[in-house]
Amino acid sequence: MGVGGIGIWQLLIILVLVILIFGTKKLKNVGGDLGGAIKSFKSAVKDGGSAEKTAEAPQLNQAEENVVEGEKVEEKEKV
Numbered sequence: 001m002g003v004g005g006i007g008i009w010q011l012l013i014i015l016v017l018v019i020l021i022f023g024t025k026k027l028k029n030v031g032g033d034l035g036g037a038i039k040s041f042k043s044a045v046k047d048g049g050s051a052e053k054t055a056e057a058p059q060l061n062q063a064e065e066n067v068v069e070g071e072k073v074e075e076k077e078k079v
Contacts, residue, residue: 019027 022030
């Protein structure tokens with residue numbers, strides 16, 4: 001018996017079933033996407049400390065202050 005009571009033959013059967021269900025191309029794409037996500041996460045964690053120090057609060061201009069939920073709010077004219 002292997003790790004956790006699962007032997008090599010059970011692992012091979014599971015591997016064959018996964019390949020039959022998903023196909024090798026789909027598994028290759030999933031592996032590539034997962035690797036890219038891990039790589040970008042590591043770079044974000046590494047650069048995160050320096051990015052927080054240099055980040056500044058964005059300044060809003062007059063046009064952006066008058067926008068509410070994607071709609072522009074018209075100001076009432078003073079009489």
